[in-house]
Amino acid sequence: MMLLRRLAGPLLSVAMLCLALWALHLLAREVNYHQVRRYVQGISHGRLLLAVLLTTLGYAVMTLYDRFALASIGRQLPWRRVSLISFISYAFSNAVGMSLLVSGSIRYRFYIQSGLSTTEVARVVLFCTLSFWLGLLALTGVTLLLVPVPPELPLAAFGLPMGMLLTLLPLAWLAGGLIRHPLRLWRWRVSLPSPATGLRQILVGAFDWGLAAAVLYVLMPNELNNGFGHFLAIFVIAQMIGLISHVPGGLGVFEAVMLAGFGATGNEALAAPILGALAVFRVIYYLLPLCSATVLVLQREARGLRRKSLWAPWFTGLLPSFFAGLTLVSGAVLLFSGATRALPERMAILREVLPLSVLEVSHLLASVIGMLLLILARGLQRRLDAAYVLTLVLLVAGAAFSLLKGIDYEEATLLTLLAMALAPAHRLFHRRASLFSTTFSIGWIVAIVAVLGCATWLVMFSYKHVDYSADLWWQFSFHQGGAPRALRALVAAATAGMLFALASLIRPVRLRREPPSEAELARALPLIKQFPSAQAHLALMGDKTLLFDPTHKAFVMYDIEGRSWVTMGDPVGVDEDARRELVWTFLEQCERAGGWPVFYQVSPADLDLYLEVGMNLLKIGEEARVRLETFNLDGKSRKVLRNTVNKLTRDGLRMEIVSADAVASLLPHLREVSDAWLRGKRVREKRFSLGAFDPSYLVRTPMALVWQGGQLVAFANLFLNDTREEASVDLMRHLPDGPSGIMDYLFVELMLWARGEGYQWFNLGMAPLAGLQNRRQAPLWNRFGALVFGRGERFYNFRGLQHYKNKFDPEWEPRYMAVPGGIALPMILANVASLIGGGLSGVVRR
Structure with missing residues (x-):
């Protein structure tokens, strides 16, 4: 069923194209190629120049869509930048079709770079799309009311009722602006624009379509002398049918309706000139702006590279x-x-x-x-x-x-x-x-x-x-x-x-989902030890599939939940080319399987890897890292920590670091502590972004042990890399009835030990949803995340976790999730939550 839904749209477009080509074959069966070419060659230079001038004016009018849209959301950008963005988006969407998708994605890339939020970009795209359609509906409706529809066209008898209906829609839009309070549609609250703003939308759209019709009108043969009104009626109907067909640019569909509307069936003296005019119209109105937009992008890129402007990386990604x-x-x-x-x-x-x-x-x-x-x-x-x-x-x-x-x-x-x-x-x-x-x-x-x-x-x-x-x-x-x-x-x-x-x-085909073999883990270990982030050690858990690049210089670890293929962190490795290639490889592997690629908990330093492949970024929290060079227990701000460590030291607590080789003999003692901790906290093991008590995993990492006399009261497995860049812990367990403050003691002792060993940072892990802003202009995801962070204590101790880590005075660094664009985000978020929680029940249970 999922595959059928994915195929439905493209197959419909192909079917419409085939029908249009067949209709063209029937309508122009008496026309030959020489007749069409003869008319094209006979078009005067004056007509061609006028068509080019009208096209230029038409694309200039299209820039008003964006200017009015930005004004409606209270944002101002330089006029030249807005005009450039508008021209490029419409040049591509008019030529390629699928205007909402194509122009929307181009606007998203450019306007985000210009400082707009995701919500603001969505509002601009919606405003422009509505203006586009309101103008077409208004122009078509009024034209059908004033000009009789040619009887040769299908549904010609319904021309007058259709004209009334199409005219009523823009009028209803204007009338809706008189309603002061937002309208409630199901779960959404919609505020309609003021009548003045709505009128601007309709007029700009109608003027845009009128100029497009004028371009074709000046290219048409003189035999069609029934006036611009009659021509406009056929043009707008043909354009509307072409847009509804979803065929790129309405190719074939538009031409077939135009031939039928002018009664050119079987009349080679009329059909050949019309086909010639349509061919020239597509070159002037679609192809020339497309080429011009490309030249502008290349020129802007070259200028940006010389001046090292902010535009250069963005255009480089688009080239x-x-x-x-x-x-x-x-x-x-x-x-x-x-x-x-x-x-x-x-x-x-x-x-x-x-x-x-x-x-x-x-x-x-x-x-x-x-x-x-x-x-x-x-x-x-x-x-x-x-x-x-x-x-x-x-x-x-x-x-x-x-x-x-x-x-x-x-x-x-x-x-x-x-x-x-x-x-x-x-x-x-x-x-x-x-x-x-x-x-x-x-x-x-x-x-x-x-x-x-x-x-x-x-x-x-x-x-x-x-x-x-x-x-x-x-x-x-x-x-x-x-x-x-x-x-x-x-x-x-x-x-x-x-x-x-x-x-x-x-x-x-290399699609597979299976735990890594011992050989793969052994191959991954040197890459883990050289990687700056200690969190790469999560690959040693063995619960995630490892995907290596062909040279084995980098890998990603991932798991699958539903249609979401989720990697844990950035690609692991020091070879940048190998890491970049892995992102592409993973993306293509997901596409072959019909899955959604997701990169979870990625760092700011690698965001270009995901922007390059067209993914969107969501901030999911902040990671706490303590700079060990400056960490100590001196001063008034560390008095509580200092007193806790001193008291527990007097009570006989001591920390011991044991190598990975010595962990196996300690597993029975470790299990006793872990089971007691799980019972006391009434939680179950998590997975994916956290380790679990798995003996095969624990024997692969060093261990920090806290003893009180001869009794083991706490432990934590250590993530230590060979570069001494960062140290961290994963599984931390202690006896519920152990001394109060034992976790503070363990963290402090580990940081002091790591500083003595020459490590630069100690990673305290991520605080989910921390740092997200619940402001009116913030993106919807940020506002939702901030709401959960502030009021979601029933399910997870969001604020408490951030507050606890703050006592060590860390530096907070944002973490992101890279996701594909589109409407799949809610399902992706549910899949990721289920993956981390060990199932859907784990999302709401501890």
């Missing part, structure tokens, strides 16, 4: 995705070029200077390269070094073959410019993983299939006048060889994609 998107576009261009007819005058030149065999091979290889670029784009997004090198080689080769197959200097220029932009960015693609180990999301697979489907349709459209026969596959000619070349190139490209898919499917 691989930008290059991946452009590579995807380049691959599609090569496939579409191979599917269409070459210009006769250029072929005449090639016939004089090239052998036919060179032309045939170049055409075939150009399409194969197009398919490979679609695949390599995913590798670039994953920052693979091999994908970077292969993409550079194939871009240059694709440019050369584009010239050899038809002197297509336009696409050769595009490929060359992309290669030149990509060449100096090698440092961004640092991963050494195999390309065949890269996971392809369902959305990515759908995109590749969609491009291949469109290329197939273009072959059928471009050569519909050619009768198919088996002999076509073996025809080679300068004059009549266009159709055979296109068919061979399409099959070769599809075969290349299928071979890659087959090689990926038969690759070894």
Whole structure:
């Protein structure tokens, strides 16, 4: 059922695209490729310039979405920065589709960098999305009321009622602003904007859509002279249907509705110019802004690197995705070029200077390269070094073959410019993983299939006048060889994609969930001892699976609860490249299994590892670390600790440190103390982020013992690394009827001992939810965590734990949890709590 829900959206998009292409095939069955190209070539320069100017004005109006949204939440940012963020987000969302997801994620990345909280970014995205739809609904509704719907369109008889309904929705939004108190919808309280703010939303949205319609209107043939109102009615209906279809950019759906609306079915004199105008419209309104946005990002990155501004790291993190998107576009261009007819005058030149065999091979290889670029784009997004090198080689080769197959200097220029932009960015693609180990999301697979489907349709459209026969596959000619070349190139490209898919499917699968072997623990121990954080010793518990990098220079420890694959802490190791690669490897392993990757209790020093792969960060508490160099019992502030230690020393308590080799003989005594402690506290063993009383675990670490005479009254196993960076404890148990203050005594003696051994820090562990702020402007998670911290004593002693650790005057350092974006957060939090608590009952029981 879960898999069906994941597949439903992409499969619906593919189905809608197939239906749209089939509808286009039926509507334009009398049109041929030459007629469309002839109209495109005949569009005057004045019309093209006017379309570009209107497009520029349209994207300028789109920046008002963000400016009004920021004003509605009381935030102000520099106008140039807001305009840049708005333009980039809309350039990509308009071209790629899925506007809420694409523009929302881009805004999130940029606005968080600009100081907005997660809640504020969500409010900005919601404001912009509502403005977008309110404007479209208002424009469509008013247009349907004023202009009759062409009877050729489906549901034309419902045009007037539909217009009334669509107009009422924005009016209801305006009327809702008159209600002063928040509305209650189920569990949520919603405050509607004032009528003035609502009116701004509607007007900006309507003006935006009106300008988009004007761009296409100036490109349409003169035969459509029924006025802008009639054209606008068809345009807004086509755009709405295209948006509802969820096909990227409404590709095919928008074109089919436009042809039907203008009654172009079977009328080649009208259908060919409309298709030509639509093709130019997509280039001007979608492709040119997309390229401009990419240039702006690259320019900003270069400037940021020179000035070392705050923007540089942020744009650096986005660049691989930008290059991946452009590579995807380049691959599609090569496939579409191979599917269409070459210009006769250029072929005449090639016939004089090239052998036919060179032309045939170049055409075939150009399409194969197009398919490979679609695949390599995913590798670039994953920052693979091999994908970077292969993409550079194939871009240059694709440019050369584009010239050899038809002197297509336009696409050769595009490929060359992309290669030149990509060449100096090698440092961004640092991963050494195999390309065949890269996971392809369902959305990515759908995109590749969609491009291949469109290329197939273009072959059928471009050569519909050619009768198919088996002999076509073996025809080679300068004059009549266009159709055979296109068919061979399409099959070769599809075969290349299928071979890659087959090689990926038969690759070894390393998915497993089992306790580590003794050999793996032995391999992990040197890495643990050299790692700065002593908490890496939790791997020795043996309850978490260990995932090593191929060179065995780093590992992550993880466990699985529900769909959450949760690592404990950061990757363990001192090799930064190996640690970075492990984050990617773990992420891809989770994707193959359909799980959610979660990195629990990670440190601020490694946050870039998780931001790089697109994860979100939640602060989950603060960790207390005592600087041993300055720790002592002198002064008035340490009087209570000093008196406690002195009293217990007089009462005969003494601490002993024993090596791991000596722990086995002490296990019976340790068990007696542990069982008594569990009974006295009425708690059960935790796991994952804490150790448990497991003999095989305890014999792997040194032990601190507290004796009173000949009786063992307390113990703690020690985490000690070889670098003397940090010392810590895990399992701490004492007799319930032992001397009062015994834990204070143990901590003080351990810190003094560790200072004498040359350790720099003593780690007291994390105080969950500490340091979270319950302020009005704070993110929702912070406010919820602060509420639990202040009022959750029934379930866990949050405040008491922080207060106890404060008596040792530690330095508090934040700890985070890296989680994937989306709506899975509540389930992830429940899974993590269950994992630590030893089951759901452990979340509410001690």
